[in-house]
Amino acid sequence: MSKQDVKILGAWPSPFVMRPRIALNLKGVDYDFIQESMSPKSDLLLKSNPVYKKIPVLIHADKPVCESLIIVQYIDEAWSSVHPILPSHPYDRATARFWASYIDDKWFPGLRDIGKAQTDDERKAAIEQVLEGTALLEEAYAKCSLGKPFFGGDKIGYIDIALGCYLGWLRVTERNSGIKILDEEKAPGLAKWAEIFCSDPAVKDVMPETEKLAEFAKVVMARFKAEAAGQK
Amino acid sequence: MSKQDVKILGAWPSPFVMRPRIALNLKGVDYDFIQESMSPKSDLLLKSNPVYKKIPVLIHADKPVCESLIIVQYIDEAWSSVHPILPSHPYDRATARFWASYIDDKWFPGLRDIGKAQTDDERKAAIEQVLEGTALLEEAYAKCSLGKPFFGGDKIGYIDIALGCYLGWLRVTERNSGIKILDEEKAPGLAKWAEIFCSDPAVKDVMPETEKLAEFAKVVMARFKAEAAGQK
Structure with a gap:
């Protein structure tokens, strides 16, 4: 091709x-x-x-x-003959789809809201939501990975991609808020997983550098705040 | 089993x-x-x-x-050996997933908002959203069904199930609002499709009667309005 x-x-x-x-x-x-x-x-x-x-x-x-x-x-x-991304068993496939959907519908909106929060209460609520979600994902990681490096086992799979794509923004959020989300105490499995994921050859060239993303985030946030102020 | x-x-x-x-x-x-x-x-x-x-x-x-x-x-x-629900080709599967997701994320929230609207403006915006979405789904139906009765062709498939499950609530909304959504002029394909879908042996016993659902909707709406009034 x-x-x-x-x-x-x-x-x-x-x-x-x-x-x-x-x-x-x-x-x-x-x-x-x-x-x-x-x-x-x-x-x-x-x-x-x-x-x-x-x-x-x-x-x-x-x-x-x-x-x-x-x-x-x-x-x-x-491209089904190379590196399966979803597991083969229907139940494991459903589990992978469930967590991918949870990450988009619940976990990530909380992460985004930490940056967007305009009051201390909003910020606190968003942080709490992300930490609760991260605890659930830490449990899911233990169940899915069964001691192997990825949610998908030995190789990067569907949940790895669904969650891993947010790691750049997670790092920017951690830096800007001073809150550690993938903390080695609270989420030791995911903290280690994030390192291995980001250094994988399929990931490292597309994962943005935290510094560059933080600069981009500043521009986006300034625009968001200007728009929010304009709407008041 | x-x-x-x-x-x-x-x-x-x-x-x-x-x-x-x-x-x-x-x-x-x-x-x-x-x-x-x-x-x-x-x-x-x-x-x-x-x-x-x-x-x-x-x-x-x-x-x-x-x-x-x-x-x-x-x-x-x-249960993969009987009546495939998703199409077999990856591109058709992606198309089916796309429309199912559109129905849940865009089309149905509009339908629900018609019933929940508390002002004329809210109601008008919700109706407009649903009619625009229905026009898109009418186009999708023509492309997917290729002249056959269902989105899935000769048999009920994934989009049929995703959209068809809302037909009971659609009828209640049409009745309560006086707006015809699956109109034979605006959406002739879907109007006919809805009839065939609801009379299918796999559907007819689980599709609630409009009368019974309308009674249930009254109770739900009364509770919703009481809650909304309580929050003001």
Whole structure:
């Protein structure tokens, strides 16, 4: 397959864009990474994802696939002979889908709200939500990994990708808030897992440096605060 | 497999509970339907879904699976030899997952907001959202069904279950609001599809009667309005 057959429309700071990139790296599939500027959105993005107009989009042989976790499942099914990402047993697959969905629906919104909080109470509530969620994920990690390095066992799997893509933003949040979330006391399994995950060859080149992401976060937060002030 | 091996914890008015029930019916799997009273929640529910404490839960050979669309995928994979629910090609599978996710994340919240709206503006915005979403789903139906009765082709598939489970509540909303959503002019494909879907043997016994659901909706709305008034 030529490189031109597989494209990712994305942007380097987006955790959602990291997911299909890691999945393609695991499968050994070469792809074109097309950076979207977001303003204005490209015609290719608007045509490829007319419903949400959002990145990431995977374009494979001219057909677009949208929504990061759906793209990861598509990649796993389209290149099924190399490095399975979802487990093989239906029950384990359901468990992987459950935690991936929990991470997006509950855990990450809390992490994002720590940065966005405008009062001490909001900040405290968001931190509590993330710490409770992290404790649940620490338990899930112990159950899924069974003493091996990843949620997926010996190799990076679906939950690893779903959670791991947020590690850059987690580090920025930890630095800005002074709160340690993946703490070696509170979440020793995940603290170790995060190190191994980030140094994996499929991950290390797409995981943004904390310094660079922190600079980007400053710009985003300044814009968010200006918008919030304008709405008051 | 004995009936005792497969249980659904649920409640008859819940659209989410209908999904695994329809999927099991399609697969010809007999199951125990355990009605949850919701208040207080049963020990079995709290033990089976400790994260969300919500129905539906499928319990298969004593192992719980949570979240309705994850359960439907589990059922499809665990009983894979009968009536495939997801399409076989990775791209079609991604398309099915995309629309199922759109229905839950965008279309249904609009439908629910029509009933919950407390001002004319809120009601108008919700109706607009649902009509726009329905137009998108009408297009998706034409593309996926290719002239056959269901999104899944000749047989009920994943999008059919994802959207079809809301038809009872859609009818109640149409009746209460006086707005026709699955209108034969605006959405002729879906209007016909809804009739065929509801009369399917796998669906008709689990689809609540509109009259009974409307009575239930009155009780729920009265409670919601009392709570909203209490919060003001």
